[in-house]
Amino acid sequence: MAGPVYASLSDQLKQSEIEAAEEITVVQEEKTEQEAEYHIYKELNPDDPCDRGLDTYDYEKSWYDETQVYVNARFCEPALWFDNFFANDRLFDEGVAGTYIRWRNEFTYDEEEHFKFKTAISASVELPGAESRLRLTFEGDEDEDLRDIAPGNGEDTTNSFGLQLDVAKNDRSKFNVNVSLSPKIRLRYRYTYPVFDNLILRFTQELERKKQINKARSLINYEHVLTERLLFRATSEGKVSEEFEGVDWLQAFVMYQRIDNKTSLSYETSVNGITEPRQQATNYRLGFRFRKNFHREWLFYEIAPEVTWPITYDEERLNIITERRSKWLLFFRLEVHFGNAHKKRYKDYN
Secondary structure, three states, X not given: OHHHHHHHHHHHHHHHHXXXXXXXXXXXXXXXXXXXXXXXXXXXXXXOOOOOOOOEEOOOOXXXXXXXXXXXXXXXXXXXXXXXXXXXXXXXXXXXXXXXXXEEEXXXXXXXXXXXXXXXXXXXXXXXXXXXXXXXXXXXXXXXXXXXXXXXXOOOOOOEEEEEEEEEEOOOEEEEEEEEOOOEEEEEEEXXXXXXXXXXXXXXXXXXXXXXXXXXXXXXXXXXXXXXXXXXXXXXXXXXXXXXXXXXXXXXXXXXXXXXXXXXXXXXXXXXXXXXXXXXXXXXXXXXXXXXXXXXXXXXXXXXXXXXXXXXXOOOOOOEEEOOOOEEXXXXXXEEEEEOHHHOOOOOOX
C-alpha cells in the first residue's frame, strides 16, 4: 500500500510545483506588461528643448500626468533662461542651431593692476550638408563662464578658428571633437543626469593636446531650480597638465535671480587652489553681478564688483611673491549678439 500512497503524494507535489511556477510566470508577465504599459518615449523638440508635447506614451494620460509634464517644463525653462540670458559658453559647447556670434567688450579696474580693456568674439556657425553635426568655431582655450566667477578672472587667451564635430549624442550625453589652428585637438564628453525634475547633475570630461602638451579637465555641475526666479549652481573643476605638477582646482557657487525678462542678478563665491608643490587655496572671491538687456534684444551690459584674497606665487609655484591680502575689482561688460541662434533658444516662460 505504501507504494501507491507515496506515488500519489509525489504527483500532488509535482502538480503544486507546476501550479506555483505558473503563478510566478503569470505575475512576471503581468509585471512586464505593466512596466511596458507605462513607458514614455521622449522626443526632443529642436525649437524648444523644454517642450514635451512630442513625447508618446504607452498609456492614456490623466490630469496628474499633464500636471507632471507642466511642472517639469516650468523647472526646465528657468534653467535654460538663465543659460541663455547670461550667454553661457554651454551655448557653444552644445552647438546651437544656425549661427551664433557673441562680441564682448570688457573694462576692469583692479586695485593693484588698475585699468584694463579686453575685446573678444566667440562664434559657432553650423555648416550645411552635415546634418547639424559639424560647425565652424572661433573661441579661446579657456571656459569664459568659469573665468567670470573664478578668483582673479583667469588668464587671457587668444581665440582661434576650428571645426567641431558632434560624433555621438542622445538625450543625456554628447561627445564631440574640436580641431583648431592653434594647433589643438580637444575631445569633450558631457553627461547630464536629471536626479529630480528640479535637480540636475552634469559631468564634463575634456582631453586636449595643444602644441605638444597634453591636458585634461573634469567638471561637475550641480543645478537646482529653487523657484521659477531662482537657480542655484555649484561647480567643481579639476585640471591636470604636463605644464605643472598636481591638480589645479576650482570650487564655485552661484545663485541666479531673475528680476524680470530683461534683468538678472547673480551672487557668486568661489575659491581655487593647487595640490603641488603644496596644497594651497591660492585665492578666494566674493562677487555680485548685475546683467541687463537694453535698447535691443541683442544688447546686454553687466556690472560686477568683487573682492578677492589672493596669494601670488612665482612661475614655478615654489616661492610666494606676495602674501595673502584683500583687493577689489570693478568690472563692466558691453555685449552684442548676432546670428539666428534663437531657433534653438528658449521661449520666455512668463
